Amino acid sequence: MIAKFNFMMFMGDDDMFFIGVFGITSKDKLLRDSQVECKECNSLLPKKVIKRYNTFHVFFIPTVRWNLNYFCACPSCKSVFEIKKEKGQAYEENPNEELTYWDLKTVKKGKPLRFCKVCGAQVDKTHTFCPNCGAKQ
Numbered sequence: 001m002i003a004k005f006n007f008m009m010f011m012g013d014d015d016m017f018f019i020g021v022f023g024i025t026s027k028d029k030l031l032r033d034s035q036v037e038c039k040e041c042n043s044l045l046p047k048k049v050i051k052r053y054n055t056f057h058v059f060f061i062p063t064v065r066w067n068l069n070y071f072c073a074c075p076s077c078k079s080v081f082e083i084k085k086e087k088g089q090a091y092e093e094n095p096n097e098e099l100t101y102w103d104l105k106t107v108k109k110g111k112p113l114r115f116c117k118v119c120g121a122q123v124d125k126t127h128t129f130c131p132n133c134g135a136k137q
């Protein structure tokens with residue numbers, strides 16, 4: 001599941017250089033899903049909440065953790081949102097804590113999916129007519 005979300009795009013060239021040379025790795029941890037409304041497409045589908053941090057390890061023993069970040073990904077439009085560190089930590093530690101619309105900061109805008117009003121087939125945003133039934137959108 002974690003591999004499905006590729007956050008390599010957030011890393012600069014410097015990070016790429018350090019990895020493997022000084023034993024720094026970037027780790028993703030999947031937290032529980034959030035029902036938060038998507039800021040880009042208003043979808044209420046459960047969103048994956050991901051905690052990302054870098055570790056510095058000596059002989060495979062993690063010694064230092066830093067660069068902690070929390071992200072939230074919309075399965076509908078594939079947008080990625082950053083969550084404030086304090087909010088992310090609270091969300092991780094407290095099972096009653098929920099994310100809200102205002103906690104999401106868009107870092108990658110996805111493409112909202114559109115569906116035909118007549119037959120329900122997926123229609124590209126740029127299409128005026130449904131590719132399945134030909135109904136005007």
Ligand SMILES: [Zn+2]
Nearest residue numbers: 038041074077
């Ligand atoms: Zn969305």
Ligand SMILES: [Zn+2]
Nearest residue numbers: 116119130133
């Ligand atoms: Zn249709």
